[in-house]
Amino acid sequence: MKFCYFAVHVEIRFCLIGLVPLFRLNKMQLLICGIILIWFGQNSYSANNPVVLVQPQLASPLLLPYNPTQTTVSLEKPFCVFDTLNPSSNANVDVYVVLSSVASSTFTPWKNYKGTNGGSTGPYRAASFKLPNCASPAKLSDLSIPSKLLSTLNEYLIQIGNNSACVNDPAATDLCNGPLGVGAAYRFKFLLIDGALVKGETSWSEPVFTRQALDPADLDTWIGKRTGSSVVIASVLSSVTFLLLCLLIPMSIYELVHRVKGKWLSGCNHKPQMVETTFTMVIRECHW
Amino acid sequence: MPGKGDPAVRCFQIALILGNVVIACSGIALSAECIFFLSDQNGYYVLLYATGRDTIFAAAWIGLFTGFAFFCTSILGIYSIMKSKRKLLLAYILLMLFIWCFEVASSISAITQRDWFVPNLFLQQMLQIYQAPLPTYIPSTQDQIYIINGITNSWNNVMTTYQCCGVNGPQDWISYNSTFRAYNSDSQFPWPRQCCSQAGDGTIVDVNACIIGIPNYVYTQGCFDFIAGPLNRHAWGVAWFGFAILCWTFFVIAGAMFFYTQLEA
Numbered sequence: 298m299k300f301c302y303f304a305v306h307v308e309i310r311f312c313l314i315g316l317v318p319l320f321r322l323n324k325m326q327l328l329i330c331g332i333i334l335i336w337f338g339q340n341s342y343s344a345n346n347p348v349v350l351v352q353p354q355l356a357s358p359l360l361l362p363y364n365p366t367q368t369t370v371s372l373e374k375p376f377c378v379f380d381t382l383n384p385s386s387n388a389n390v391d392v393y394v395v396l397s398s399v400a401s402s403t404f405t406p407w408k409n410y411k412g413t414n415g416g417s418t419g420p421y422r423a424a425s426f427k428l429p430n431c432a433s434p435a436k437l438s439d440l441s442i443p444s445k446l447l448s449t450l451n452e453y454l455i456q457i458g459n460n461s462a463c464v465n466d467p468a469a470t471d472l473c474n475g476p477l478g479v480g481a482a483y484r485f486k487f488l489l490i491d492g493a494l495v496k497g498e499t500s501w502s503e504p505v506f507t508r509q510a511l512d513p514a515d516l517d518t519w520i521g522k523r524t525g526s527s528v529v530i531a532s533v534l535s536s537v538t539f540l541l542l543c544l545l546i547p548m549s550i551y552e553l554v555h556r557v558k559g560k561w562l563s564g565c566n567h568k569p570q571m572v573e574t575t576f577t578m579v580i581r582e583c584h585w
Numbered sequence: 586m587p588g589k590g591d592p593a594v595r596c597f598q599i600a601l602i603l604g605n606v607v608i609a610c611s612g613i614a615l616s617a618e619c620i621f622f623l624s625d626q627n628g629y630y631v632l633l634y635a636t637g638r639d640t641i642f643a644a645a646w647i648g649l650f651t652g653f654a655f656f657c658t659s660i661l662g663i664y665s666i667m668k669s670k671r672k673l674l675l676a677y678i679l680l681m682l683f684i685w686c687f688e689v690a691s692s693i694s695a696i697t698q699r700d701w702f703v704p705n706l707f708l709q710q711m712l713q714i715y716q717a718p719l720p721t722y723i724p725s726t727q728d729q730i731y732i733i734n735g736i737t738n739s740w741n742n743v744m745t746t747y748q749c750c751g752v753n754g755p756q757d758w759i760s761y762n763s764t765f766r767a768y769n770s771d772s773q774f775p776w777p778r779q780c781c782s783q784a785g786d787g788t789i790v791d792v793n794a795c796i797i798g799i800p801n802y803v804y805t806q807g808c809f810d811f812i813a814g815p816l817n818r819h820a821w822g823v824a825w826f827g828f829a830i831l832c833w834t835f836f837v838i839a840g841a842m843f844f845y846t847q848l849e850a
Contacts, residue, residue, distance in 0.1 A: 362805070363798035366759045368771040371797065440799065446791055456797070459772040476772060510762040513712035516705045518636075526821075527696045530828050534689045537835055541682065544842055548678075551846045 346495055351378050353392075353485045353502040356454050360437065367508045368476035369458035372485060377431035379489045379497055388428040388491040394457055395420035397482035397504035406488065406495065410464065410473040416483065423457050423474045428489070457485065480509035601666045601844060604837035605659040611830045612655030618826060619649035622819040628742060629816055631735030635710050640698040641820045647691035648823050654684045655830070662841065674845045681838050685831065692827035699820040702813040708752040712763035715740050716777070740808075741779050745787075749808035750780035755798065757807075772796075780804050 356364055356371040364371045375390060393406065396416045404420045413421040429435075435452035439445040458477040463469035477483055482504035489497040622645045633639040658680045665673035714736045720726040744750055751757035758765065758776040765777065773796065781795035782802050789795060794802035 361798050362800060363755055363759060363775065363803075366771055366775050366798075367766075369775075440794075441801070443791060446794055450793065450797065450799075454797070456772075461770045461772055476770070508759050510766070511760060513709050513761050513763060516709045518703060518706045518709055520700045520703055523697075523700055526824075527693075527700055530696045530824060531693050534693060534828065534831060537831070538686065538689050541685065541835060541838060544839060545682070548842045548846055555846070 347382055347497045349378055349381065349497060349499050351375070351499050353487055353499055355505060360440075361454075365477075365505060365507050367479045367510050368461075369456055370477060370483065370485075370505055370507065371454050371456045372502075374426065374429045374453060374455055375487045375499065376429050376434050378487070378499060379428065380431055382489060382497040384428055384489055384491050384496060386428075388489055388496070389425050390428055391422055391488040391490055392424045392426075392455060392457060393420040393486045393488060394423045394477070395484055395486075395501075396478075397484050400484045400501055409471045410475040415475060415478060420486065422472060424455055425472060425490070426455060457483075477507050479507055482506050597840070597844060598666055598669075601837065601840050602663050604833070604840065605662040605666070608662075608830065608834055608837060609656045609659040611826075611833070612652040612659065615652030615655070615823075615826055615830060616649050617652075618822055619645045619652065622823065623649065627746075627812075627815070628735065628739040629812060631732060632707060632710060632739055632812065633816075635714060635732045635736055636701075636706055638698060638701045638706070640694050641816065641823075644691045644695035644698065645819070645823055647687055648695075648827060651684050651688040651691060651827075654680075655688075655834070658684060662837075666841070666844065669848055671845065671848050674841060674848065678838060678841050678845060681834065681841070685834060685838070688827050688831055692824050692831065695820045695827070696824035699817055699824070702816055704752050704807075704809045704813075707809065707812060708757060708761075710736060711740060711752060712757070712761050712765070715763070715765055716768065717764040718768070741777075743808050743811055744777070744779040744804065745783065747808060747811040748782075748804045749806045749811060750776055750804040751807055752809045753807040754805055755780055755803055776803070 353375070354373045356373050358364070361371055372392070379388075379390075391406075393404075394416050395404070395413075399417065399419060406420070406422065408419060408421045410416075410421050410423070413419045415421075429452060435449045437449075437453070439449040457474060460474040461476045463473040464475045484504055485502045487499045488495055623642065625642075630639065630642055633641065658677060661673065662677040662681070664670075665677050714733055716737050717733050719733055720729050755776045758780075759771070765774075769777075775796060775798065778789060778792070778795075780803055781789040781792065782804065783789055791802050
């Protein structure tokens with residue numbers, strides 16, 4: 298049975314039939330091999346799953362300018378991608394997420410968020426939705442109609458990482474769309490599931506980085522440079538103040554000099570008086 | 586010495602009196618401008634207080650009182666020049682110099698503090714303090730409670746009134762760690778609900794579209810212009826109007842000093 302087991306792991310479903318003539322398995326061994334293969338075939342990625350060479354895309358930046366956030370990524374649902382595989386009308390699409398560093402061409406599906414530790418050991422199944430209707434896709438103009446907004450969004454987008462409650466909830470179901478890591482690169486893949494079988498898949502997407510959470514304490518709050526007006530006002534006012542205070546000095550000097558010399562000058566009288574002297578002097582009144 | 590009816594003396598007195606009238610009117614205008622600034626309709630004071638850079642408001646307070654003091658002292662000046670009273674004129678000169686120094690302080694403070702209004706200053710405060718939980722030891726942390734409540738309420742008011750989000754836009758909330766992020770999950774609250782478009786009666790138009798981030802359902806413009814704009818303009822007004830008054834007052838005081846030296850006791 299060694300080569301049968303080997304065949305399963307190489308995951309070439311029909312290799313056993315090619316090997317039979319070489320190793321002459323008896324009919325019983327063939328039957329058991331076949332049963333094992335069929336059972337594994339349902340749960341394993343198989344190279345014969347048709348791969349549609351389309352990569353999952355981020356939602357349009359015109360629609361969602363703030364995508365991705367620190368823990369969520371919004372992807373466009375695959376419209377008309379799996380048409381060549383003729384899916385039935387009740388086919389589902391599963392989204393698989395993996396950390397970009399551990400992505401590989403082979404993986405075992407049906408793992409969940411907790412089992413893969415958030416995608417760090419392998420891909421996990423994050424979400425499942427009905428196959429989008431290729432014939433009548435969602436109209437983006439419907440987004441401006443409030444009543445149709447929610448349904449149009451659901452038809453067009455799938456948000457990965459929007460359920461933070463299921464991570465710590467022991468009663469949570471297997472399908473947990475847990476939050477993604479901050480500042481990490483992830484890759485996404487759509488799988489076409491029809492009747493509980495994997496019928497096809499897309500390629501892995503390009504690595505998508507979630508936003509890095511920067512520390513606000515690192516923000517530089519320095520002003521950069523002083524504006525010209527602050528320099529002008531500070532320098533002009535300081536020098537003019539100095540000038541004004543300096544004017545006090547000549548004023549007081551003049552005052553003192555005048556008081557000493559001023560006795561012979563006639564002063565302002567509060568009431569007019571005629572003073573007889575050797576020569577007439579004009580009496581000055583200084584007030585208005 | 587010029588005589589009583591000397592046209593030169595009369596002209597000089599008239600010039601000084603007119604100069605003082607202008608100072609009186611300008612002083613009242615400065616007081617009014619500072620009162621308007623200090624009334625702080627949008628609650629920006631606490632945003633500056635939390636950063637420790639609230640000297641703009643101090644400059645406005647000084648401007649308020651120097652404006653009124655200019656008004657009163659210039660009336661004294663008009664009277665003393667009209668009556669040619671030496672002692673009153675000396676008192677006028679000294680008082681004017683005293684008020685002059687304070688107004689210089691106000692003007693220089695306002696114009697230099699204006700340079701501090703950079704977006705990162707408000708961004709750091711917003712991320713660190715907005716919706717922080719209140720401390721539990723009440724008597725010793727009144728200041729922190731005032732700051733936390735003040736910043737949270739100010740930002741809520743600004744975001745709702747001016748239809749803006751964050752300092753530069755909603756991306757501030759998802760690009761940085763914040764106290765808000767520590768208590769609100771990224772998937773349900775990428776940004777506060779105040780950033781969501783609201784109808785006239787205050788209800789949010791569509792929460793799900795806002796959470797996803799569709800432009801018409803979340804406010805995409807930043808609030809920096811709405812905060813720093815008024816603060817900048819007010820500081821500019823206090824500083825340059827004060828500067829203009831001082832330029833004019835310089836010549837009036839110099840003239841008064843000269844007139845004083847020409848008056849006989």
